[in-house]
Amino acid sequence: MYPTVGDLLGIDLPIPTHAVFVALGVAVAGLVFTFEARRRGRTGDKVIAVVTGALIGGGLVMRLGTWLQHVDLRQNATLAEQWVYGNKSILGGLFGAWLGVHLAKRIVGYRIRTGDLFAPAVAAGMAVGRIGCLLTEPPGTPTHTAYGIVLDPVTAARLQVPAGVALHPSFVYEIVFHALAFVVLWRWLRHDRLPAGETLTVYVGAYAVFRLLVEFVRGNEVVWHGLTRPQLVLLATLPVLLLRLTVVLRRRESAMTSPARIPQLEAR
Incomplete structure (x- = not known):
C-alpha cells in the first residue's frame, strides 16, 4: 500500500500521495497550457475540446497501457481488473493524450497544430x-554513488526492494529532465524557432x-535480452520519432537559410 499525504506529514489525512501529485501535475500543465494558448491567441471552444480529448485519451490509455503483459492473452488480467488494480503507464498516457487530441480535432474540425501549446505544459x-x-x-536499482536512496526495512519491504542499500533515484533523474526540458521549451523553443507544431515532437x-537509457537503472522487470517492456516499446517507436526529428531539423535549417529569412536575421 502506498503512503498517503497524511503519512508523510505525520497526521491523519488519508489522501493518496501519488494521486495528489498527479492531480497537481495536471493542474500545473493546465495553467501553462492556458497561459501559452492566450499568448498565441488560441482560445475558444474548439481548443477546450482538444484539451478534453487529451485528458480523456491520456487517462484511459494510462490505465490500460500496461495490460498486455503476456503474449498468451489468457494470462493477462481482464480489462476490468486492469482498470481497477493495474499499474499506470506514463508512456501509455502520452500516447493516449496524443490520440485523444487527434480524435478531438477531427470531431470539432480544428486544423491548427497544437504541439507548441502542449510541449511546455506536458514537461511542467x-x-x-x-x-x-x-x-x-x-x-x-542498487548503486555505489553517494546520492543513492537508502530505505528503512519497513519501506523496503513494502516496495519489495533491498533495505539498507543505496538505490538509484531514477525518478529524481526524470524530474530533473522534465524540469530542464520545460526551461528549454519555455525560454527558447517556444519563440518560433521550429516549424509550427513541432516543439512537442522535439520534446x-x-x-x-x-x-530508454534511464530504464537501465529504473528497476522494472527485465523481460527480453536485458530489456524492460518500456524499452521494447521505445525501441519500436524511436526510429519513427528520430525520422520525424530529422525532417523537423531539416525544415528548420531550410527555413533559416531561405532568401526570405536572411534579411530578417540580419536586421536583428
Whole structure:
C-alpha cells in the first residue's frame, strides 16, 4: 500500500500521495497550457475540446497501457481488473493524450497544430507528477554513488526492494529532465524557432531517448535480452520519432537559410 499525504506529514489525512501529485501535475500543465494558448491567441471552444480529448485519451490509455503483459492473452488480467488494480503507464498516457487530441480535432474540425501549446505544459506537469512516483514507488536499482536512496526495512519491504542499500533515484533523474526540458521549451523553443507544431515532437523524441537509457537503472522487470517492456516499446517507436526529428531539423535549417529569412536575421 502506498503512503498517503497524511503519512508523510505525520497526521491523519488519508489522501493518496501519488494521486495528489498527479492531480497537481495536471493542474500545473493546465495553467501553462492556458497561459501559452492566450499568448498565441488560441482560445475558444474548439481548443477546450482538444484539451478534453487529451485528458480523456491520456487517462484511459494510462490505465490500460500496461495490460498486455503476456503474449498468451489468457494470462493477462481482464480489462476490468486492469482498470481497477493495474499499474499506470506514463508512456501509455502520452500516447493516449496524443490520440485523444487527434480524435478531438477531427470531431470539432480544428486544423491548427497544437504541439507548441502542449510541449511546455506536458514537461511542467511531468516534473510535478513524477514527485508522486518518487515518494511512492521503488527508486531504482542498487548503486555505489553517494546520492543513492537508502530505505528503512519497513519501506523496503513494502516496495519489495533491498533495505539498507543505496538505490538509484531514477525518478529524481526524470524530474530533473522534465524540469530542464520545460526551461528549454519555455525560454527558447517556444519563440518560433521550429516549424509550427513541432516543439512537442522535439520534446517527446528527447524524452524517448532519455527514458530508454534511464530504464537501465529504473528497476522494472527485465523481460527480453536485458530489456524492460518500456524499452521494447521505445525501441519500436524511436526510429519513427528520430525520422520525424530529422525532417523537423531539416525544415528548420531550410527555413533559416531561405532568401526570405536572411534579411530578417540580419536586421536583428
